[in-house]
Amino acid sequence: MAKNQRALRSAIALAGVSAFALTACTGPSGGGGTSTGGAGGGTITYGTTDKVVTLDPAGSYDAGSFMVMNQVYPFLMNSKPGSSDAVPDIAESASFTTPTEYTVKLKPGLKFANGHALTSSDVKFSIDRVVKIADPNGPAALLSNLKSVAAKDDSTVVFTLKAGNDQVFPGVLAANSGPIVDEEVFPADKVLGDDEIVKGKPFAGPYTIESYKKNELVSLKANPDYQGLLGKPANDGANIKYYADSNNLKLDVQQGNIDVAGRSLTATDAADLEKDSKVKVHKGPGGELRYIVFNFDTMPFGAKTADADPKKALAVRQAMADIVDRDAIATQVYKGTYLPAYSVVPDGFNGAIQPLKEMYGDGNGKPSLDKAKKAFADAGITGTVNIKLQYNPDHYGKSSGDEYAMIKEQLEKSGLFKVDLQSTEWVTYSKARTADAYPVYQLGWFPDYSDADNYLTPFFVPGNFLKNHYENSAVTELVTKQLTTVDKGEREKVLGEAQTAVAKDLSTLPLLQGAQLMVAGADVKGVEQTLDASFKTRLGVISK
Amino acid sequence: MTTLIEAPPSDADGLLPTKKKKSGGGLGQYLLIRFLLIFPTIFILVTMVFFLMRITGDPITAALGGRLPPDQLQERIHAAGYDRPLPVQYFEYLGQLVTGNFGTTLSDNRKVIEMLATYGSATLELTINALIVALLVGIPFGMIAAHRRDHLPDAVLRVFAILCYATPVFFAGMLLKLTFAVWLGWLPVAGRARTSSELALTGLQAPTGIYWLDALRSGNMAALGDVMAHAVLPALALGLLTAGIFLRLVRTNVIGTLGRDYIEAGRSRGVSEFRLVTKHAYKPALIPIITVMGLQIAVMLGGAVLTETTFEWKGLGFQLANYLTARDFVAVQGIVVLLAVIVAVTNFIVDIVAALIDPRVRY
Numbered sequence: 001m002a003k004n005q006r007a008l009r010s011a012i013a014l015a016g017v018s019a020f021a022l023t024a025c026t027g028p029s030g031g032g033g034t035s036t037g038g039a040g041g042g043t044i045t046y047g048t049t050d051k052v053v054t055l056d057p058a059g060s061y062d063a064g065s066f067m068v069m070n071q072v073y074p075f076l077m078n079s080k081p082g083s084s085d086a087v088p089d090i091a092e093s094a095s096f097t098t099p100t101e102y103t104v105k106l107k108p109g110l111k112f113a114n115g116h117a118l119t120s121s122d123v124k125f126s127i128d129r130v131v132k133i134a135d136p137n138g139p140a141a142l143l144s145n146l147k148s149v150a151a152k153d154d155s156t157v158v159f160t161l162k163a164g165n166d167q168v169f170p171g172v173l174a175a176n177s178g179p180i181v182d183e184e185v186f187p188a189d190k191v192l193g194d195d196e197i198v199k200g201k202p203f204a205g206p207y208t209i210e211s212y213k214k215n216e217l218v219s220l221k222a223n224p225d226y227q228g229l230l231g232k233p234a235n236d237g238a239n240i241k242y243y244a245d246s247n248n249l250k251l252d253v254q255q256g257n258i259d260v261a262g263r264s265l266t267a268t269d270a271a272d273l274e275k276d277s278k279v280k281v282h283k284g285p286g287g288e289l290r291y292i293v294f295n296f297d298t299m300p301f302g303a304k305t306a307d308a309d310p311k312k313a314l315a316v317r318q319a320m321a322d323i324v325d326r327d328a329i330a331t332q333v334y335k336g337t338y339l340p341a342y343s344v345v346p347d348g349f350n351g352a353i354q355p356l357k358e359m360y361g362d363g364n365g366k367p368s369l370d371k372a373k374k375a376f377a378d379a380g381i382t383g384t385v386n387i388k389l390q391y392n393p394d395h396y397g398k399s400s401g402d403e404y405a406m407i408k409e410q411l412e413k414s415g416l417f418k419v420d421l422q423s424t425e426w427v428t429y430s431k432a433r434t435a436d437a438y439p440v441y442q443l444g445w446f447p448d449y450s451d452a453d454n455y456l457t458p459f460f461v462p463g464n465f466l467k468n469h470y471e472n473s474a475v476t477e478l479v480t481k482q483l484t485t486v487d488k489g490e491r492e493k494v495l496g497e498a499q500t501a502v503a504k505d506l507s508t509l510p511l512l513q514g515a516q517l518m519v520a521g522a523d524v525k526g527v528e529q530t531l532d533a534s535f536k537t538r539l540g541v542i543s544k
Numbered sequence: 545m546t547t548l549i550e551a552p553p554s555d556a557d558g559l560l561p562t563k564k565k566k567s568g569g570g571l572g573q574y575l576l577i578r579f580l581l582i583f584p585t586i587f588i589l590v591t592m593v594f595f596l597m598r599i600t601g602d603p604i605t606a607a608l609g610g611r612l613p614p615d616q617l618q619e620r621i622h623a624a625g626y627d628r629p630l631p632v633q634y635f636e637y638l639g640q641l642v643t644g645n646f647g648t649t650l651s652d653n654r655k656v657i658e659m660l661a662t663y664g665s666a667t668l669e670l671t672i673n674a675l676i677v678a679l680l681v682g683i684p685f686g687m688i689a690a691h692r693r694d695h696l697p698d699a700v701l702r703v704f705a706i707l708c709y710a711t712p713v714f715f716a717g718m719l720l721k722l723t724f725a726v727w728l729g730w731l732p733v734a735g736r737a738r739t740s741s742e743l744a745l746t747g748l749q750a751p752t753g754i755y756w757l758d759a760l761r762s763g764n765m766a767a768l769g770d771v772m773a774h775a776v777l778p779a780l781a782l783g784l785l786t787a788g789i790f791l792r793l794v795r796t797n798v799i800g801t802l803g804r805d806y807i808e809a810g811r812s813r814g815v816s817e818f819r820l821v822t823k824h825a826y827k828p829a830l831i832p833i834i835t836v837m838g839l840q841i842a843v844m845l846g847g848a849v850l851t852e853t854t855f856e857w858k859g860l861g862f863q864l865a866n867y868l869t870a871r872d873f874v875a876v877q878g879i880v881v882l883l884a885v886i887v888a889v890t891n892f893i894v895d896i897v898a899a900l901i902d903p904r905v906r907y
Binding site: 217 | 654740747853866870871872
């Protein structure tokens with residue numbers, strides 16, 4: 001017994017000493033220990049607070065899911081780092097063979113990581129299933145101009161379009177609706193679970209997924225069989241690490257535990273990190289738009305409410321547009337890292353104008369209470385209007401809480417509104433919003449391709465991504481017209497008209513536009529290459 | 545808060561008279577009864593969790609009520625079978641549990657059983673680490689406090705104990721994180737391991753999910769060191785809570801034992817005070833620790849929710865917080881049932897250990 005006790009004591013003492021010794025030998029510094037030092041430039045680790053909804057391209061249309069898809073799935077069309085023009089990726093050639101036929105020829109010898117051949121049949125399957133499944137969170141709306149897809153032979157695909165000369169169709173093939181998947185792995189009529197996808201290895205992009213822990217850690221390995229535009233990654237592999245708290249993301253990049261921190265650091269974090277010599281803050285062109293969505297059925301006086309009245313509903317939207325002070329939000333909440341947005345198309349895109357600046361508030365971008373009161377009076381609204389306003393605290397950055405608290409304050413201060421502010425976690429939020437759960441709610445948008453159309457077609461034509469029951473045939477006509485207008489000057493004119501028409505209806509209320517932001521260790525190279533106007537995060541260009 | 549439970553003192557110095565063994569049902573019978581008691585305990589817990597979760601209605605309404613139009617809501621409720629009579633749902637739920645089917649989460653479409661297996665090991669690891677901290681801090685400090693009773697070290701340690709169990713675990717966690725991870729930079733900020741270690745350990749054949757165990761099994765000392773560095777702050781945050789209770793318990797018991805006749809006899813025979821504490825008074829102090837440990841496991845699991853959230857320790861507590869935010873009551877129900885089972889089984893194990901150490905417990 002005594003012998004046993006001595007042995008136990010010795011074991012405990014040894015374990016204790018070992019623990020402290022081992023702990024003392026390690027620490028948070030030291031480059032994160034993520035580099036394997038391989039011949040191809042080691043492994044890099046990218047941190048994010050985004051979440052993956054699903055790895056199935058038919059079931060998601062969000063930045064977190066698309067970021068992973070961009071690394072592992074091949075696209076017919078893509079853009080070179082530093083550019084936003086859609087050019088052939090795994091395609092050998094792609095062009096309009098008639099105004100309504102877009103013909104793509106695949107490169108020879110393409111295959112998935114599981115050994116299956118990648119043929120035109122897979123391409124047809126991939127595009128068809130996005131349309132067929134039409135998941136409420138999927139990108140089917142992007143393919144609204146697609147009539148049919150045909151696999152002419154093993155390497156030739158013909159896309160037949162409803163409207164001819166679709167100027168953005170190449171961009172659509174490079175976007176959320178464009179990942180090509182293996183028809184032997186994915187079902188044609190339903191979204192496949194992430195674990196089944198990883199197990200099936202239907203990857204033919206720059207990387208393959210080696211290990212996958214949903215919204216924890218994804219490990220990617222360079223795919224030697226990738227023959228596309230992006231070429232061989234500058235690293236041996238990449239890890240994507242998921243954070244719940246952007247503060248931990250910030251601290252981990254500061255301490256070198258991850259190499260790059262992407263979406264979504266707060267503006268305060270970015271300002272703080274700019275003073276730290278161990279990291280570098282990279283900024284890219286901003287296509288991000290932050291806006292409020294109105295559900296035309298369930299918003300105050302909406303079509304399916306007890307006191308439905310379209311005139312009053314419009315007055316509510318107009319009064320909100322008159323009252324909201326974008327400058328105050330941009331400077332006080334976001335420390336100038338966002339700018340006020342006065343159109344549904346951010347400033348800087350070809351054809352972008354600022355119709356809301358003149359139409360609402362004081363006519364110069366500032367709020368106007370008088371104008372809001374007049375909107376209410378003209379529509380016959382008396383007393384305060386109750387607004388159930390939803391925002392999301394974990395998808396558009398932590399400052400969303402401050403942003404929407406300020407909006408609530410601005411609206412209530414007017415005396416015209418009483419705001420019931422609520423928040424919901426993203427996985428639920430993204431599903432609930434398409435099921436008419438939120439009358440008035442926050443959304444943000446990172447473009448899929450660099451064109452003003454990407455801020456119009458997905459939002460304002462029937463069956464759009466917002467599912468907010470907004471429909472205006474004149475707007476639909478303008479949106480469709482710009483899409484098929486070949487002359488550049490004429491197209492910009494139509495784009496302006498479309499923005500003005502949408503601004504009158506206020507299906508959405510644009511608030512802010514922002515810049516792309518990444519923070520990387522001082523020894524990390526290539527980050528600026530992926531911060532281009534394509535708005536795609538390409539881990540393959542990053543190395544150290 | 546805790547009761548003083550005494551156990552037979554150690555007799556290494558021959559201080560005790562020869563004991564006469566009491567008669568009783570025997571260890572086997574005792575353990576059998578305790579074992580059989582687990583099932584009604586779990587059954588009651590599962591029943592309580594099921595019905596408590598239904599107080600606010602069915603899980604679909606709890607998650608999406610007021611947000612979906614009534615027809616869509618009803619459609620989803622019907623599809624999930626939540627519109628059937630409650631007793632039918634209850635017995636069906638019990639049937640599913642018996643076959644290990646905890647359902648599918650509402651918010652991210654995961655099989656609950658897989659989710660529990662994935663994250664349960666992380667929470668188990670945190671609890672073990674915290675328990676080690678509690679024992680390593682609570683027992684020696686308690687003995688020192690008893691040995692130096694009413695002197696400065698005793699006063700300091702008593703204040704320390706009060707601070708330990710009076711400080712909210714999330715506050716202690718934030719304080720530790722700010723001090724040792726952010727300001728001093730000695731320890732990692734968050735997570736269970738660096739990416740490289742995590743990949744090495746999850747890539748093993750049949751990993752247990754308890755990182756330090758996997759690192760030991762694979763002989764990966766670099767990963768072991770890394771994992772332990774990550775474990776220090778969460779283990780301290782959670783472990784100190786219990787350490788304070790252990791410290792007070794050991795101190796009280798050792799002081800109580802030191803006043804007993806056989807200790808006095810030892811003193812009169814010239815046995816040193818240090819030896820009396822370390823050789824004769826420590827065992828009676830350990831028995832209540834073992835008993836209280838069972839109760840503390842439940843406290844720790846509660847504390848794990850806050851600790852895991854603070855340190856992004858992706859275990860059941862972290863997930864529980866996420867699923868609660870998403871109002872995913874199917875997932876929450878699964879996690880709570882598992883935690884209840886853990887508490888029941890832990891208490892059974894504690895009963896066994898206590899019965900083995902102290903025969904009087906069985907009677």
